[in-house]
Amino acid sequence: MDAPALPIRRSRRQLVEAVRERPFLIVTGETGSGKSTQLPRYLYEAGLAEHGAIGVTQPRRVATVSVAQRVAEEMGCALGALVGYQVRFDDCTSEDTAIRYMTDGCLLRQILTDPLLSKYSVIVLDEAHERSLSTDILFGLLKKLFLQKQPAGRRTEMKVVVMSATLEVEKLSEFFGHCPVLHIPGRSYPVKEIFCNLLSPRDVGSSAYVTEAVKVTLDVHLNEPEGDILVFLTGQNEIERACDLLFKKAESIDYRYEVHDRAVEGLLILPLYGSMSTDQQKRIFLPAPRGIRKCVVSTNIAATSLTIEGVRYVVDSGFVKQLNHNPRVSLDILEVVPISKSEAKQRAGRAGRTSAGKSFGLYSREFWEQCMPEHTLPEIRRSSLTSVILTLKCLSVHDVIRFPYLDPPEERHILEALKELYQCNAIDRRGHVTRLGEFLVQFPLPPKLSCAVIKAASLGCEDLLLPIAAMLSVENVFIRPGDPQKQKEAELQHQELASQVGGCNDFATLLNIFEQCKASESPSAWCKEYWIHWRAVKSAFSVERQLREITTKLKQLPDFPKETFEGSRTEILRRCLCAGYFINVARRSAARTFCTMDGHGSIVYIHPSSTLYNQETLLEWIIFHEVAVTSKIYVRTVCPVRYEWLRELLPRLHQLDAHELSSVARE
Ligand code: ADP
Numbered sequence: 226m227d228a229p230a231l232p233i234r235r236s237r238r239q240l241v242e243a244v245r246e247r248p249f250l251i252v253t254g255e256t257g258s259g260k261s262t263q264l265p266r267y268l269y270e271a272g273l274a275e276h277g278a279i280g281v282t283q284p285r286r287v288a289t290v291s292v293a294q295r296v297a298e299e300m301g302c303a304l305g306a307l308v309g310y311q312v313r314f315d316d317c318t319s320e321d322t323a324i325r326y327m328t329d330g331c332l333l334r335q336i337l338t339d340p341l342l343s344k345y346s347v348i349v350l351d352e353a354h355e356r357s358l359s360t361d362i363l364f365g366l367l368k369k370l371f372l373q374k375q376p377a378g379r380r381t382e383m384k385v386v387v388m389s390a391t392l393e394v395e396k397l398s399e400f401f402g403h404c405p406v407l408h409i410p411g412r413s414y415p416v417k418e419i420f421c422n423l424l425s426p427r428d429v430g431s432s433a434y435v436t437e438a439v440k441v442t443l444d445v446h447l448n449e450p451e452g453d454i455l456v457f458l459t460g461q462n463e464i465e466r467a468c469d470l471l472f473k474k475a476e477s478i479d480y481r482y483e484v485h486d487r488a489v490e491g492l493l494i495l496p497l498y499g500s501m502s503t504d505q506q507k508r509i510f511l512p513a514p515r516g517i518r519k520c521v522v523s524t525n526i527a528a529t530s531l532t533i534e535g536v537r538y539v540v541d542s543g544f545v546k547q548l549n550h551n552p553r554v555s556l557d558i559l560e561v562v563p564i565s566k567s568e569a570k571q572r573a574g575r576a577g578r579t580s581a582g583k584s585f586g587l588y589s590r591e592f593w594e595q596c597m598p599e600h601t602l603p604e605i606r607r608s609s610l611t612s613v614i615l616t617l618k619c620l621s622v623h624d625v626i627r628f629p630y631l632d633p634p635e636e637r638h639i640l641e642a643l644k645e646l647y648q649c650n651a652i653d654r655r656g657h658v659t660r661l662g663e664f665l666v667q668f669p670l671p672p673k674l675s676c677a678v679i680k681a682a683s684l685g686c687e688d689l690l691l692p693i694a695a696m697l698s699v700e701n702v703f704i705r706p707g708d709p710q711k712q713k714e715a716e717l718q719h720q721e722l723a724s725q726v727g728g729c730n731d732f733a734t735l736l737n738i739f740e741q742c743k744a745s746e747s748p749s750a751w752c753k754e755y756w757i758h759w760r761a762v763k764s765a766f767s768v769e770r771q772l773r774e775i776t777t778k779l780k781q782l783p784d785f786p787k788e789t790f791e792g793s794r795t796e797i798l799r800r801c802l803c804a805g806y807f808i809n810v811a812r813r814s815a816a817r818t819f820c821t822m823d824g825h826g827s828i829v830y831i832h833p834s835s836t837l838y839n840q841e842t843l844l845e846w847i848i849f850h851e852v853a854v855t856s857k858i859y860v861r862t863v864c865p866v867r868y869e870w871l872r873e874l875l876p877r878l879h880q881l882d883a884h885e886l887s888s889v890a891r892e
Contacts (some may be wrong), residue, residue, distance in 0.1 A: 231259030240264060240407060241271040243691040244347065244384050248371055249404035251397055252388045255411030257532035257578055260388045261351050265324045266300060268347055273384070274323040277346035277635030281331040284357035286312045287499050288530035291506055293317075293326040313669050314698070314768045317699060329359035334669065338618060345383060352530060353389040353397065356603035356632075362613050365629040366620070368401060385665070390529050391573070400631050416539075422589040424543060426596050429563060430855065434542040435463050437587050439470045440653050445538050445585065446492050446518060452537025452582065455527055457572050459546040459561050461498045461700060464522050468496050469708070471520070491516070497523035497531075499701035500761070509533055525564075526574050539576040540585040541569060543610045544590065549607050550638065551854065557609045558852050559797035563596040565586075605634050611672055615651055618658045619666045647879045648808055649676050661786060667775050670694055674850075681797075682776050683786040689798045691776065692739035693732050695769035696861070697850060702738060702765070703834070704756040715756035715769040722755060723836035730864035731835050732850070733795060734801055739765060801868050806848035807874040811860065817841045819860070823878055832859040846871065 228359060233240075233254065243250050254260055265279050273279065283289040293310035302308060309318030311327040318325055329350070336342065348367065350360055367385050398406050435458065440454055458464050471494050493513045497506065512535060515517035520534055525545050544561050545568065551558045564572070566796050569586060576582025586593070617625050618657040625639055647653045649672050651662035658666075661679070668675040674694050681690035696702060703719055706712050722741075723734045738755075745751035752759035758769035777787050790797060811829055819841075821827045831838050832853060850862035 231257075233259035233263045233409050236407065236409050237263075238699065240355075241267055241273075242797075243405060243407055244268060244386060245271075247405060248382060248384060249401040250384070250386045251394060251401070251404060251405065251406040252386060252409065253391060253394055254409030255413055256390050256529045256574070257394075257534075258409045258411040260409065261288075262296050262299065264386070264388065265326075265349060266296060269324055273347055275346070277383075278322060279324050279347045279349065280332060280342075280345045280659045281324065281326045281349040281351055282332050282360065282363065282426070283326060283351050283530065284329055284355045284360055285352075285435060285499065285526055285530050286328055287501070287506060287526055288352070289326050289328050290315075290317075291531060293324075294507070296324065296326075310410075314771050316766070322795060323432055326882065329357055329363055330669075333359045333362060333613075333616060337616065337666065340620060341370070342383065347384045349386045349388060351388045354391060354393075355529065356601075356605070358604040358608055358610075358613060361603060361605045362617070363548050364400065368629050369622075379665075381521055384587050396631070400629075407632070408867050412577070413574060414581045416573050416577040416581070417583045418573050420590050420593070421585050421587050424588045424591050424592055428592070429596055429757075430561075430579045432463070432561075434458075434544055434587055435467050436470065438540055438542050441540050441585050441587060442471065442520060442522075445540065445583075445845050446520070449538060449583070451518065452580070453513065453521070453533070453535045454538045454540060455533060455536045455575055456522045456540040456542075457528070458522060458524065458542050459544050460524060461500060461874040462705065462835055464496045464498055464524065467522050468494050468562060469706075490619065491518060493517050493519045495519065497521050497527060499526060501525065516827055525568075525573065528568065532578065533575070535579055536575055536583040539573055539582070541572045541584060541586045543569065543586055543588040543597070547607075548604070551608050551852070556600065558854050561599075563592070565598045565601040567600050569593075569597065586737050590673055603632050605630065606632060606638075608636055609645075610634060612647045614639065614642040615646055615658070615666055615672060618646075618652060618656070619663065623656065636843060645808060646672065649805065650674065650877075664785070667779060668694075668772065670698065670772075673805040673808060677787075677801050677803075678772070678776065678805075679779075680804035681801040682780055683788045684790055684797065684801065685787075686797055686801070687773070687776050689794065690801055691769050691772050693735050693766070694772055695765040696735040696739055697764075699761045699764045700758070700769050702735070702758050702761040704758055706756070720769060722757075729836050730795075730799070731837070731862040733798060734836055735862075736798070738762065739769070799866055802848060802864055803866055803870045803874065806850070807871055808878065809849050809860075810866075810871060810875070811847050811849070812839065812886050813845050813847075819847060822875065828859045829860045831863055834861060835863045837863050837865065 252260060265281050268279055289312050293308055294304055297304040297308040300308060305317040305319055306321055308324045309322040311318050311325060311331050313328065313330060328458050331366045334824060342348065350363055353360060394406050398404050421441055424434060438456055438458060442454055445454055458467055495509050497509050509521050510533065521527065523657035527533060543563055545564045547560055547562050548557050549560050576584050614625050617628060622628055626636060650659055651665050651672060653659050662677055665672050668678060674697060678687065678690045678694050681687045704715055708713055722738055723729055738757060742748045742751050749759045752762060808823060811821045814820040814828065818828050822831060831841060837844065844865045846866050846868055847863050848866055849860035853859045853861055
């Protein structure tokens with residue numbers, strides 16, 4: 226298949242020359258102009274991959290796979306041959322792969338083993354406007370790499386191309402030594418933006434936007450001329466719910482519908498979110514059959530990462546699910562928050578790709594003015610820095626405060642990350658990475674979880690922790706159907722999975738699901754029976770194998786710790802969890818509330834999805850994996866523990882004062 230006639234085609238020669246001439250180049254252009262799919266191919270065809278591969282990073286996993294697939298198709302080769310992709314826990318590349326699409330996090334990890342990136346002749350940082358944490362760190366690392374004049378060990382000069390939809394081009398150019406900027410002229414049609422006035426500032430925090438989005442979508446379907454619809458919602462659950470509602474509503478307005486194909490007469494409903502299988506994702510690019518309107522219900526991924534042709538109508542919920550660091554509890558929290566105004570414009574623009582379009586924002590003007598910020602804050606300014614600071618320290622970047630950040634994070638966030646690394650024993654009092662820190666960084670997991678895994682491995686019982694780590698690394702495994710009757714049924718089955726484990730706790734439930742499913746004759750049928758997402762468990766199986774490989778390698782090192790401990794299976798499991806999660810510890814303070822012990826003393830509740838919900842009075846100390854905030858702070862994936870297991874660990878929470886910390890940062 227040949228590449229389509231995209232706007233970028235006219236700039237081909239200019240692009241190739243610009244990359245040849247200078248070490249850094251910035252390329253901007255409308256979403257959909259062909260940057261991600263065409264530019265790497267142009268560079269390859271111009272011979273720029275002769276001394277190493279062309280590495281293209283994307284902040285999102287789905288986009289990485291989807292774009293690689295597309296380019297392989299266009300170039301007529303098998304995926305994983307000339308064109309391949311690499312994302313966390315899934316490597317589809319080979320020796321011959323000259324164009325490697327990968328997530329930015331993957332490239333960051335590669336720098337750990339190959340600091341000069343000697344495998345690559347060109348690095349393309351795509352979707353730079355998203356300002357993901359890993360891309361921001363890569364900006365700084367690549368800049369540093371070039372500042373060390375002619376780094377020894379590289380045969381040829383490496384080229385860096387930064388691609389962005391729009392945004393802060395001058396700032397970026399200045400950051401990379403006033404490098405040239407090439408703009409790809411795009412084409413787009415006018416989009417009429419309509420305020421539907423269905424959400425007011427009072428609706429922040431409520432989930433009313435799901436049903437409102439469904440109503441507006443059906444309205445558009447019934448009243449507007451032909452053209453596909455793109456609905457922006459927040460996450461997998463909300464999207465599945467909206468799709469279910471769309472079927473139901475469509476049914477009640479007397480539409481024939483086929484559940485298998487998810488097609489209502491006249492309306493083809495397709496969900497799109499990060500954790501979908503690639504086959505499902507491919508369907509969103511196919512044109513709908515004649516006379517049928519395609520309706521894609523998506524997360525933010527369709528705003529810039531993936532371009533769906535034929536969309537004339539956008540329904541914008543005005544919300545996005547975002548990982549934010551919450552200083553109140555000192556934890557990262559996945560929150561549903563209003564999008565920024567520039568994000569809303571980008572979403573609306575998706576309606577004007579093929580002809581003039583309309584965008585229906587559910588919100589009111591008041592909401593727009595009061596709740597939506599001008600721009601989205603870069604991730605580095607709002608999320609936990611623990612993992613990246615450990616990575617930087619392992620790369621011998623000791624002064625993590627004066628690292629060349631495009632937008633420096635707040636110093637207190639850096640200090641908080643250092644404190645957590647110190648608490649985990651990943652760095653010492655002088656800020657140097659410890660041996661444990663070097664082990665921890667090997668795992669593509671949050672440091673707390675890696676700590677628990679390493680503890681288990683040192684006791685020779687990684688079989689208990691690896692499945693849990695894998696289950697926590699994939700999307701939610703529990704199916705929560707929208708229908709109340711089915712929901713009850715699912716809840717009963719989920720409870721059964723919990724009660725079969727001795728000493729009930731949510732981590733053990735995950736282990737139980739993993740083990741039972743693996744042992745069953747037909748894992749997919751088993752999952753169906755227990756209302757568990759088979760696809761998620763299947764990916765957990767593969768993640769577990771990869772984590773096991775890392776563990777096995779580490780265990781062969783002569784200085785890997787070895788310990789012994791006598792106790793029951795559940796006790797060992799819970800003690801291993803303590804080794805990492807003692808930082809997330811809370812003690813019961815009243816009938817149903819717990820108080821965190823990290824110095825913040827936040828009051829938290831056990832989330833209703835936990836097997837320990839309603840058993841609070843029986844518990845005293847708990848540790849937890851994550852936090853969700855609505856009107857209250859909820860902790861999710863919870864395990865009861867004993868004080869005696871924590872006694873030695875808790876003092877670490879209160880060591881290092883502010884003065885010591887800032888010297889740790891600069892050492
Ligand atoms: P940009 O990077 O400038 O946003 P892309 O290169 O991603 O642009 O997209 C160019 C075109 O390729 C778009 O029309 C898009 O719909 C199409 N495209 C990208 N990925 C796929 C895919 N997996 N299947 C079908 N079409 C795709």
